[in-house]
Amino acid sequence: MNTVFGVFGDPIAHSKSPDMHNAAFRELGMNCTYHAFRVSPENLKDALLGAKAMGFGGVNLTVPLKQEALKIVDADPLAEGIGAVNTVDFKDGMVGYNTDGLGAKRSLEEKGVKIKGSNVLIVGAGGASRAIAFQFAKDGADITIANRTEEKAIELAAGVSKVGNAKGCGLENLKQLIADSDILINCTTLGMHPKTEGTIARAEDMHSELTVFDIVYNPLETTLLKEAKKAGAKAVTGEMMLVYQGAEAFKIWTGVEPPIEVMKKAVLEGF
Structure with a gap:
């Protein structure tokens, strides 16, 4: 069964995260896909609950959702201290992290x-x-x-x-x-x-x-x-910040070390 991951934000059409993560999944032979979803702050809670209910493996959050997520997820100490969440894992409830x-x-x-x-x-x-x-x-x-x-x-x-x-x-x-x-x-x-x-x-x-x-x-x-x-x-x-924060999220979700160079290549090919 395919496991779905994604990034929530508004705007979101510009995001290179799907290219990056899907390239990593293909390289590792993992039956996973990653998609971009336009989500506004007022709909974030419903979107996260829906993603969890549908069996998503995890999501990233971008502008303008990172601070709003603190009201919804169980943030780890680093994300709590920062006051912003950019990665949510669903393995044990909804746990928020910050890899930025x-x-x-x-x-x-x-x-x-x-x-x-x-x-x-x-x-x-x-x-x-x-x-x-x-x-x-x-x-x-x-x-x-x-x-x-x-x-x-x-x-x-x-x-x-x-x-x-x-x-x-x-x-x-x-x-x-x-x-x-x-x-x-x-x-x-x-x-x-x-x-x-x-x-x-x-x-x-x-x-x-x-x-x-x-x-x-x-x-x-x-x-x-x-x-x-x-x-x-x-x-x-800024593309390597995207790659490195994405690599940390990938490890949180899957426990697998991602192929950094493959992720970088996928991001750069989008330009």
């Missing part, structure tokens, strides 16, 4: 970027931002979270301060914040398909010693990353 922070960490480390001791500026205060801020603070980075709604950034920073150094602010002094940073991470949807012209910063706002990481992966080279290259900064694309 580890995915981001591995994406930067494979590019030779040092996290410990770095000044990291995260723009945005949503689910992915929460995961990355907690992970990087725990790993010894100094975190600044800048968000359009300053109160959200301050609130998130207060939570992150339980595991490391963090502060929150608005976007008014973004240029100076970038100047003072070693790593800039875009955790907003600016620049994501189909509105690809959006960006949180331009080349003139950046410096050549900066690493710019955009978690948006569709398009692969966002406007922000194009601007980073103009400034001589290191540009890191």
Whole structure:
């Protein structure tokens, strides 16, 4: 019998997760399939209960569902601390996990970027931002979270301060914040398909010693990353965060080590 997995979100048509996971299932000869489902926050509980009732193996959650899921699932301590869930497993009830922070960490480390001791500026205060801020603070980075709604950034920073150094602010002094940073991470949807012209910063706002990481992966080279290259900064694309967080979810669901290179190839072939 085929076991179904999926990703819930809104919007969801852009997701490369089905390509990635289905390639891994094929490579390993597993009788499983993975699909994308458009689910709004108000329908998340029904969608999760329905998936469990129909025998799904597990689901991923993306924008805007990661924080809403905390009200519904039994979150593990890491996801509870982060305040966001991106992976749900159905083997023993509905258990929520968060693999985003580890995915981001591995994406930067494979590019030779040092996290410990770095000044990291995260723009945005949503689910992915929460995961990355907690992970990087725990790993010894100094975190600044800048968000359009300053109160959200301050609130998130207060939570992150339980595991490391963090502060929150608005976007008014973004240029100076970038100047003072070693790593800039875009955790907003600016620049994501189909509105690809959006960006949180331009080349003139950046410096050549900066690493710019955009978690948006569709398009692969966002406007922000194009601007980073103009400034001589290191540009890191978002597809490996998708791959590494997906690999962690795959292991949670199946107990099997997934084929990372196969997953990466499947994601890149979609562009």
